[in-house]
Amino acid sequence: MSVDPPPGGFAGPVKRSITIAGHETSITLEPLFWQALEEASRLRGLPLSALVAEIDALRIDAKNPPNLASALRAWALADARRVVSQDENYSQ
Structure with missing residues (x-):
């Protein structure tokens, strides 16, 4: 098994x-996260x-709100995982 960039x-x-x-x-994110959000x-x-x-409104309502960049990264990853899960369920 290998890992790709x-x-x-x-x-x-x-x-x-x-x-x-x-x-x-101003928000600082890696290009991959900007692409996911776009x-x-x-x-x-x-x-x-x-x-x-x-996403910012959801972040502010959280019990221990992270900074905005962290919230955006977490949201983007969770959204991508939701999409993959939906695709897997759809193809079954």
């Missing part, structure tokens, strides 16, 4: 400015800023 290889974090809840903030927003018919705002 992610598509596009390994890349360091990229900082982007985004407006959520009426204020601009795809999730596209599939939901939302602007990226709207998806980030929804």
Whole structure:
């Protein structure tokens, strides 16, 4: 069994400015996470800023809220796992 690098290889974090809840903030994520969030927003018919705002609202309501970048990474991974699980259930 071998391990492969992610598509596009390994890349360091990229900082982007985004407006959520009426204020601009900077978020630093690896390109793979930005791509996952962009795809999730596209599939939901939302602007990226709207998806980030929804995730931010969920994060704020959490018992011990993480920082926004951590919440976005966790959400993106969980969303990808949901998609894989749905695909597996659909193909059975």
